[in-house]
Amino acid sequence: ELKVEQNPLFLSMQEGKNYTIYCNYSTTSDRLYWYRQDPGKSLESLFVLLSNGAVKQEGRLMASLDTKARLSTLHITAAVHDLSATYFCAVANSGYALNFGKGTSLLVTP
Amino acid sequence: GAVVSQHPSRVICKSGTSVKIECRSLDFQATTMFWYRQFPKQSLMLMATSNEGSKATYEQGVEKDKFLINHASLTLSTLTVTSAHPEDSSFYICTPYAGGANEQFFGPGTRLTVL
Numbered sequence: 001e002l003k004v005e006q007n008p009l010f011l012s013m014q015e016g017k018n019y020t021i022y023c024n025y026s027t028t029s030d031r032l033y034w035y036r037q038d039p040g041k042s043l044e045s046l047f048v049l050l051s052n053g054a055v056k057q058e059g060r061l062m063a064s065l066d067t068k069a070r071l072s073t074l075h076i077t078a079a080v081h082d083l084s085a086t087y088f089c090a091v092a093n094s095g096y097a098l099n100f101g102k103g104t105s106l107l108v109t110p
Numbered sequence: 111g112a113v114v115s116q117h118p119s120r121v122i123c124k125s126g127t128s129v130k131i132e133c134r135s136l137d138f139q140a141t142t143m144f145w146y147r148q149f150p151k152q153s154l155m156l157m158a159t160s161n162e163g164s165k166a167t168y169e170q171g172v173e174k175d176k177f178l179i180n181h182a183s184l185t186l187s188t189l190t191v192t193s194a195h196p197e198d199s200s201f202y203i204c205t206p207y208a209g210g211a212n213e214q215f216f217g218p219g220t221r222l223t224v225l
Binding site: 031033035040041042043045048050088090092095096097098099100101102103 | 111142144146152153154155156159203205207209212213214215216217218219221
């Protein structure tokens with residue numbers, strides 16, 4: 001069974017600070033996704049990582065993938081309040097359905 | 111990204127009634143449809159997978175006779191919650207998927223509240 005673990009589950013950080021969210025998964029997969037969810041809304045796609053060593057960046061967010069360690073990271077640089085949301089990593093199984101981590105609830109404070 | 115619609119976006123119903131949720135992929139043909147649900151303060155859990163023209167396969171713990179899925183075309187899938195009860199109150203989200211595609215986009219979701 002494919003398991004996905006995220007940490008931390010809750011993160012309160014000051015504006016301007018950097019932090020990293022970690023996502024570990026239990027079995028081999030060739031697709032890892034990061035999504036953002038705002039309260040009451042559905043998921044917004046942030047990144048899809050397909051290969052070992054993949055790194056993608058969009059604004060203050062950067063995601064990376066190490067398939068050998070079965071680890072992905074989502075790095076936040078110089079956080080701003082608008083980044084407050086819940087972030088999910090998800091790993092595709094062999095049928096392409098997604099197994100989600102529990103999510104990281106991020107609050108960026110002044 | 112892909113355009114996915116769900117209808118209704120929000121529904122409140124009485125216990126024992128049935129509710130139908132529609133999911134449409136507006137700009138691509140979805141050979142597969144994934145249905146997820148999300149309980150408050152929790153993550154998303156896969157409920158079922160359907161392929162166009164085939165019966166859906168359900169995840170363990172999801173009653174196939176309660177959650178009826180129809181994927182009659184490459185752009186439309188429906189999820190019917192039959193005889194809904196308060197414990198079925200949840201956020202239901204679909205993901206149309208074109209086999210082999212890298213990206214997966216989620217519908218806007220349907221919030222079901224059963225009184």
